[in-house]
Amino acid sequence: DDGGRARARACLGVLTQLTTCAYHDLIPQLDADQIASFLVMSEFDPAWMALCNAMMTPSDSDATATAVITSLCQSLHAGLLDPNHSPAVVTGLIAIVRKSCDTLRIVRQELLQPLLLAVKSPPSELITLLTLLAKVEFQPDGGKAATCEDEFVNMCQGLLTPLLSPKSDLCSSALTALSMLLIVAPTQVHSFIAQSERLSCLLDLATSSESDLREKATQVLALASSDTSIRKAIIEADFSFIFFDALSSTNPSASAYSCLALSKLAGTDSTLNKTILSDPDLIDAVCFAIQNPTTQAVAFEALMYLSVYSPTKTALAGDAARLRQVLTSTPGQPYALAHIIASFATSSDDLRFDSQVDSDTEKMKALAAKGVPGSEKGIDLTAAAGSADEIAQVRLVLIESGAASVLSNIVENSSPELQTVQLHTTIAKALLRLSSCPTGSGRLVADGALKSLVNIALTDRESRPETLLYDASLAVARICIRMNPALVGDRVLGALPKLLLEFLESALHEMHEYEALLALTNVASLDEETRERILSLNGWQKLTSCLSSANSKIQVAALEAMTNLIACKAGFNRLSVNGEQDVKIFALFARAGESDRELCAALAGLAMMSTDPKLAKLIMTADGLKIAKAAKSRSTNPDVHARASALVNNLIRTPVESR
Template sequence: MSLDGTSDRIKALLTTADAAIKDNQLQKAAEALREASHLDSGDAQVKERWAALQRVDAGSDVVDTLRNYLSGHSDEDGQKVLQALKAKQLPSKDGSQAAELLLTTTSPSPLLDSLTGTLLSRNVEARKLVASNFAEHATELFQQLFERGEESINGLATIPLDDAVWTSKEQQDTAQKDLFRLCVATLIQAGADHLERIMRAIARLLTLAPDTVANLVDEEVLDAILSCLDLRLPASLRSQAILATSKFLEATKQQGEELFSHFITERAAKQTNNDLIIAFSAAAAIFPIIPAVAARLFLIDGFVQQLVPNLERNWDDGAAGMRKSHMLETAALELLSAACVDKACREAIERYCSHWLQNLTDEREGTHKALSALVLAKISADSGESVTSKLEQLVLAGDPEADQAVEGLAYTSLQPKIKEEITSNAKLIQQLTKSLRDRPAAMFGCLTVFANLTAYRPSLSEEQKKMTQLKAYANSEKPAAEDPLDDEAHVTKRCRTLLDAEIVPSLVVCCKQNTSPTSVALIVRILLALAREQKHRSKMAQQGAVKLLLQIKDRITKTDKSTADAATISHDSSHALARILISINPSHVFSSSLPASSAVSALGPLLSQDRSSESRSLLPVFESLLALTNLASLPDPGILDLQLRLCWPDLEDHLLFSPNTLVQRASVELVCNLMASAACVAKFVGDGSKRESARMQIILALADVEDMATRRAAGGALAMLTEWDAAVEKVLEVKSPDGVKTVLKMCGDANEEVRHRGFACLGNIVNAPGEVGIKGVKAVKEKDGMNVVSEALKSTKSREVMEIGVGVLKKIM
């Protein structure tokens, strides 16, 4: 290339690099500059562009672009800065400069809130600068970022909680207190806007720094927080207020409970609609958090007794044209619903309020009808069909009140008669399934209804049944008769109805939206019940149940497994998975994106779980063994090797010796399938351990047990094992039980399949090559093999067995 041509090419490459840098296509710019450097490594303009590219990559251009944006408000520049802040970590100097620019600007630019919040969430140097400014000018900085927007104040709220940005614990504690006081002052201020921002910061401080800020909460502060529980306020504000109150009560215990009690009694004593609404709202929200304290307030002499007359007076005043409050009635109903968590409160509500509640369900519509029906469902375990019918109508209407109606059905659906009524209503089942996907507020209620509909009676042993009867007699009661509508046939039919209504895909969507342990536990319980019936399993797999259960299991494995909820979810998800995998072809379910190894890892723990427990159910163990046996049929040696690593210790230590015939049989069947792996064969003939010879004795002994299916499985394992010369030699060496005698006894078994396996073993023994085969022929002759084989061939109908037998006779004649 000529000099002029080289120069022109370099200019073109520089132009390409400039355009790429401008568009933030750094890889493209680097490629162009690399070629230009190859053409002329000393070119000054090429070096200059390399320096520019390095600045861009390091982040210096972000500061320049930010400065340009703040001065000119170019949307393009603002978006570039925002994307850069989200995509990469700025160097220390640039982070500080960017924070300084954002704090000192008075620009009303639309992206200023997002830029500030993103920078503070991602850059430690920016947080250090803001921390330093906050220590000196807390009020001014707080006001500035609060007015800037939600992301900015959220970013500021994290700084006092970040240990990395403070030089001393004392300085950090001071910042936490300053921020808390500023938030509270804004909360108390009359007419303040954007209270959700403030309450979120308060809740965060009480959650993460309770020892520092909880003692700053006095009566006035708590009044401000509890007033944000008012039903008339946005749900987003109330949810943060509940969290803040919960963390405050958790930190202060008795002192906080006394302040709460004082707040409720003072507000209620004023008897104005506004104060009563706030008191009822706060009590309803806090009832689940401190039920004992809330119940004492609820049961104060005269409160429940006068509640309905006061509410009826409010309604009568409205009917007469005087001022009335619909919200007061709503708040009271919410309080009654929350109070049902306590038994004494339920009894009081039933005694003094049930008639009024029944009238509301007949006369009112909307929220009041739904809430009153919900309370009636809660206070009576035998809620009538009329209440359920009203709840069903509200659910089918699909209005906002449907959420309370679903919660009511969660209570009434405990009754077998109501379970049948709900399941027979196809439109209701469809609506509940739809609500499970589309209405987050109704999700838990829907899951509870479905869990009730699919719940089978617990299987009790004879001893457990006797203990239940004895307890009933001890309490001078007759044992409760079992409702025929809740027997296995009825439950299975209900499960089929839900499966036909596509409940599994709805559970998949639900699990993506809600990861709370309680909800996930219900999802797993429903899947476990659905999978009980063999005919349901293939459809469950088609609808995504296997993948869902593996995802749940994986999520639990990666989180804390020490809690009771986590342990239950882990166990039940594995059990449900086992049930499905028993009855389907695993090659139709698993793929590279959903490997069968994940199922093996999920099922393995069931074999050893709770071995020391006297009440341990063997059903999960048995069904896990069947599922693992099915998985072992896959043409993947890796699956067999994984099963050997995970399952062999349990098989060898206790499962092969289980006193339960079904468990022992399933264990031997699994070993039979594992024998296709050379690693399994090695455990009998090549691992050099002390247990090696004992294993051969065990498998021979299992080939001679009373249970035919176990004999058949053990015989199959021996047939595969004796294809190896070393295994034949081990069989010949075993004297207790006598290896050759056991094989000959299999040949004479009454069952054709066992006989077939016996002859396969015998053929392997006499046809082994070299010295081993000679020993085998001799041993068979010495054990009267000629007569045993001759007699066995007389009763066989299998041509294959006949051919093997004739070959054996020729060898031993």
């Protein structure tokens, strides 16, 4: 009765707590018959199943679990067929199977058919259980667990093959099972589906007059299209029309899976690629599916495939409202969203510029497009990414639509289990691409991108892959070039000198070295405290070493950064003690400078040094007056003239005894 059940549940709560603490041994252990009795009486209540699972003795858990499953198979079979009980039975089986490997064999032999064809349980739970059944099997001789996906899929095929016919009453259930198996053991199921007779059957079902069979067959084919041979067969049979037709389906799932199928087919055939990417209904359907929680994951997978193509990028960038809708409607898809933003913001030039262009291209295939391999008429993903001019506009729209804010929120607010190296690597790549936008630095700082990048770059550096740290540091440098340092928080600002100096030393490209120098110059312009922090990190010596570069742009950028460092007490103190060599370096660049920028940097440094009598004497010795006069005669630039005049005035005002 109700009162007895209430008291039983109260006892259940106490017992459940005891099983998780030191008093576990005080609880009387249940034998298999008692556990079976409890489970049947409770109508497979999840709480009772959890308690019974916990009360199995650790030393005898395998034997107890096996005995329970064996004695319960008939009841469990009935429970799986009952829509009211099947979710609880599946949950309990997951717990017991995880605890005892030996139960896998029994469950697979006795319960596989109802699990595949009759269970009305949340798909995620059922897929979890099927995955456990597919991965390992306990060896009777006590050997190690061995993978047995082939054996598992063979068992499933034996059950499903006779049912894959429109004449079968269980055809719909068989198609649902096949969809789940494509997630559980994709490689083996691809081989099963790729057989010509079976694929032909699925294509026929996808054109069936029965909407349920048609939509479920479309879903199976969409999932199976990750396999190259299956995609080729669909294209050669000229059956891609079934997916175009289903785009406008009133069934959200059918429309979403059609988007997924077409996005995969687009990477296989160049002619079909143009047809798919030019269809306006495709982007409409993808964006609509993203708004639906039940189809969001499928839609994002489709958009991950499509995001490597410039037509997709420009289509969404041309509709800022829809783009913002996509960016802000994805609480459960942070990883996919970061990949999509990274792909959208990547141009062909970006891929070609990388010194490891081949690996970067493969990375874009594997990460942004889930590794769809090309056929004989496959697509060149580097060329398909879009020109620099096209992607520059896409980046600007992404930034204005809040892409950086979305990525920063993922870093700052996602749960710890989501904060993986893989996710951070993708976010760093996405923010790196966005940081290339010349007018976006202010918005990137305001949206938290700089803060997130610094957090990524400074967290567990020893365990982070070099590519992650490099991308994050390069993105930091690019943002720092054009930002206003006064608008950056103290914690982030305090971390920048060390981060930028380390990146300067590790830069793999001259362009990246140059960007690090420009970033240091801008950061050093903020205040004396920042300049002194850079000097305390051996910044002067690191900048001086860049003057020996064969690249004149790097030389000038280093000279500009050094000039900014002079304007602080620590800088003057250092030069006063041992600045003769530094004076000679600046004098050399001022004397031999070929560009106005080089002359401005060298003369500005000498002008600031000349305010100190001791340094002014060294400059006079180095023919500072002649250098200033020569610079004015070589250049008509007003900035050069202003700095040369300042140098002359300071030297003239120097006391005679110091000259």
